[in-house]
């Protein structure tokens with residue numbers, strides 16, 4: 242018995258020492274990754290693969306398209322959080338990339354508000370808005386003021402996809418007390434498997450500098466490639482970080498977003 246006790250004690254001390262030397266203080270700080278997948282709503286390539294990932298992704302759905310409502314409902318049923326992926330005017334690019342009823346800076350304020358409200362009706366369960374394109378419109382104070390007012394009225398969050406360097410959205414989110422975050426990282430800004438895998442493989446290095454990361458991927462042309470990369474690399478990420486729904490990130494950042502937290506946000510998914 243005595244020998245057995247000694248062995249247990251030695252093993253315990255050894256494991257304690259190993260633990261202490263292996264993990265520094267910064268390793269013990271919780272680190273959170275959220276993955277937002279944009280461009281759902283048009284029966285896009287990769288929709289099924291993304292929906293079947295065993296990850297708490299956030300599904301960003303474009304309005305007024307053939308599968309807008311269905312994609313939002315399916316995502317919600319699977320326990321994923323939903324955002325309205327609002328099409329907004331870019332500085333460059335084709336109007337056709339925006340889809341129906343986009344937010345254009347030349348529209349009247351009344352029409353912009355009406356389009357935002359109708360777009361929200363098109364995407365049930367949306368807990369907030371992120372922008373599709375929008376390098377021009379998200380830098381426009383009048384346009385963003387209308388959007389932030391709607392967010393405030395409806396208790397929605399705003400995720401800036403960061404298609405420009407403007408701070409207009411952030412300043413207005415502060416003014417209206419709207420929970421606000423920015424995208425940190427793109428998986429698939431280039432539609433090539435090698436690039437997407439490279440992005441997925443170096444994602445974890447971001448956590449050397451910060452504890453919270455929001456990363457964006459897409460259905461559509463890169464959909465299958467990106468879902469495959471997420472499936473491959475998520476077990477690696479999970480060794481170092483918690484992958485959480487986007488509302489958890491808003492909750493951590495502001496402490497203001499307490500009102501309508503979905504139950505998933507309270508449980509770290511691991």
Ligand SMILES: [Zn+2]
Pocket residue numbers: 279280326372373374
């Ligand atoms: Zn988009």
